[in-house]
Amino acid sequence: MERDTIVAVSTPPGEGALAIIRISGQGAVEIARSLFRTGSAGIVETFESHRVYYGFILDLKDGKKIDEVLLTVLLAPRSYTREDTIEISAHGGMQPVREILRQTLSAGARLAEPGEFTKRAFLNGRLDLAQAEAVMSVIRSRTEAGLKSAVSQLRGFLSRNIEELRREIIGLLALMEAEIDFPEDVELSAVYDESLKKIQGLIRKLDDLIASADKGRILQEGASLAIVGKPNVGKSSLLNRLLREARAIVTEIPGTTRDVLEAMVNIGGVPVRAFDTAGIRATTDRVERIGVERAREVILQADILLLVLDGSQPLTEEDSVLAAECAQKRSILVINKRDLPQAINKEALTEMAPGSSLLHISSLTGEGMPALEAEIASMLLGGEIVLEHITVANIRQVEALVRATEALRTGREAILCGQPAEITAVDLHDAADALGEITGETTTDDVVDRIFSDFCVGK
Numbered sequence: 297m298e299r300d301t302i303v304a305v306s307t308p309p310g311e312g313a314l315a316i317i318r319i320s321g322q323g324a325v326e327i328a329r330s331l332f333r334t335g336s337a338g339i340v341e342t343f344e345s346h347r348v349y350y351g352f353i354l355d356l357k358d359g360k361k362i363d364e365v366l367l368t369v370l371l372a373p374r375s376y377t378r379e380d381t382i383e384i385s386a387h388g389g390m391q392p393v394r395e396i397l398r399q400t401l402s403a404g405a406r407l408a409e410p411g412e413f414t415k416r417a418f419l420n421g422r423l424d425l426a427q428a429e430a431v432m433s434v435i436r437s438r439t440e441a442g443l444k445s446a447v448s449q450l451r452g453f454l455s456r457n458i459e460e461l462r463r464e465i466i467g468l469l470a471l472m473e474a475e476i477d478f479p480e481d482v483e484l485s486a487v488y489d490e491s492l493k494k495i496q497g498l499i500r501k502l503d504d505l506i507a508s509a510d511k512g513r514i515l516q517e518g519a520s521l522a523i524v525g526k527p528n529v530g531k532s533s534l535l536n537r538l539l540r541e542a543r544a545i546v547t548e549i550p551g552t553t554r555d556v557l558e559a560m561v562n563i564g565g566v567p568v569r570a571f572d573t574a575g576i577r578a579t580t581d582r583v584e585r586i587g588v589e590r591a592r593e594v595i596l597q598a599d600i601l602l603l604v605l606d607g608s609q610p611l612t613e614e615d616s617v618l619a620a621e622c623a624q625k626r627s628i629l630v631i632n633k634r635d636l637p638q639a640i641n642k643e644a645l646t647e648m649a650p651g652s653s654l655l656h657i658s659s660l661t662g663e664g665m666p667a668l669e670a671e672i673a674s675m676l677l678g679g680e681i682v683l684e685h686i687t688v689a690n691i692r693q694v695e696a697l698v699r700a701t702e703a704l705r706t707g708r709e710a711i712l713c714g715q716p717a718e719i720t721a722v723d724l725h726d727a728a729d730a731l732g733e734i735t736g737e738t739t740t741d742d743v744v745d746r747i748f749s750d751f752c753v754g755k
């Protein structure tokens with residue numbers, strides 16, 4: 297299908313060494329012919345695909361040279377959009393870029409909407425919707441691990457899984473429809489038994505996908521971790537250790553940290569937003585009290601808590617109150633200051649928070665830090681992980697997965713209640729459609745528009 301010609305600056309705004317102006321559509325080559333001259337000032341009559349041309353972009357009005365450029369030609373269908381594409385690599389100044397853009401517009405292109413190049417790649421069948429969304433995940437990845445799983449999705453890992461499940465559902469539908477059309481030819485109970493078994497299997501696979509999508513979200517968006525505890529136990533020292541730099545102020549004066557301090561850290565490949573909080577205690581200092589309130593808010597919102605305790609001191613009432621609070625969430629008991637003689641009662645502590653794991657560290661010497669980091673990462677991602685097999689699903693995709701399992705569960709109920717096959721068939725159709733929304737097969741146009749409007753301009 298032929299579409300109009302779009303143009304955008306694909307590199308970030310501002311000054312840089314290079315800027316890339318990308319043109320895609322049926323008029324792209326014609327625009328290049330009219331604006332571009334080779335180093336020897338010649339017009340290029342026929343551009344060859346996948347070749348880079350050296351030359352100049354001219355001002356259409358007066359024929360003056362605007363900038364020296366490299367022009368890359370990618371003819372349909374061997375381009376990102378599957379349309380004729382011209383990429384002009386110019387000097388990365390605001391002025392040359394603006395001028396070149398203006399020339400392409402007067403030569404007949406129009407400004408691309410955000411994500412329009414990728415949208416064309418989708419509409420022209422080069423990528424499915426899940427792969428198109430993975431393009432943004434790749435761009436937004438914050439750690440190596442996040443990137444790995446996003447690239448695997450770009451290459452179609454999620455899509456292949458979804459397609460396979462969808463095919464299974466459609467196969468099952470064919471079986472049920474045979475039973476609807478020719479009820480006397482089909483052994484009823486056999487069909488029901490087989491359908492039930494298959495639906496069970498599908499629900500299990502979808503549940504696994506949803507669980508893995510949760511890990512994918514953490515890899516992509518990051519998790520939040522709150523460091524909590526009494527004053528002076530070494531919370532700020534621990535944050536500095538995780539950061540590998542002296543970011544938080546550390547002193548021997550209790551109540552040093554009065555506000556919540558936030559920093560991004562990479563823990564075993566997981567991007568983590570770590571919050572160092574004011575030590576929680578009853579206090580009459582007004583500023584410190586606000587800090588304590590904020591600390592409590594952070595505790596409520598964190599994905600994971602590190603409760604820091606001073607191993608060189610006996611447990612206090614404050615520790616036990618905090619331990620009980622932390623036990624409500626995913627938390628790790630961190631006994632700090634192991635370089636000093638230990639006075640803490642570990643057994644009492646384990647009793648207060650039976651579910652939590654317990655580790656000894658020294659924020660001063662760094663002892664025990666690798667084990668703590670490994671524990672945090674495995675708590676966030678759970679056990680053995682193959683990064684390439686983690687689904688980087690976004691909220692839209694997870695929501696569709698959940699809808700598909702719900703439809704299958706309803707279908708299973710219908711069979712168990714002895715309902716006619718027509719009823720289950722409707723649920724199976726719903727489940728197949730929900731899965732189709734992930735790859736874009738059954739997605740409505742406005743959903744597609746909304747997805748791409750979230751992209752960067754020029755992508």
Ligand SMILES: Nc1nc2c(ncn2[C@@H]2O[C@H](COP(=O)(O)OP(=O)(O)O)[C@@H](O)[C@H]2O)c(=O)[nH]1
Pocket residue numbers: 525526527528529530531532533534545546547548549550551552553575632633634635636657658659660661
């Ligand atoms: N010996 C020893 N001292 C520590 C350790 N961690 C922290 N400290 C000291 O304990 C005091 C309080 O540390 P800080 O990180 O400010 O604690 P916070 O109030 O919980 O943030 C400082 O004097 C630190 O140098 C440790 O592992 N061993």
Ligand SMILES: [Mg+2]
Pocket residue numbers: 531532533544545552553573574575
């Ligand atoms: Mg502190």
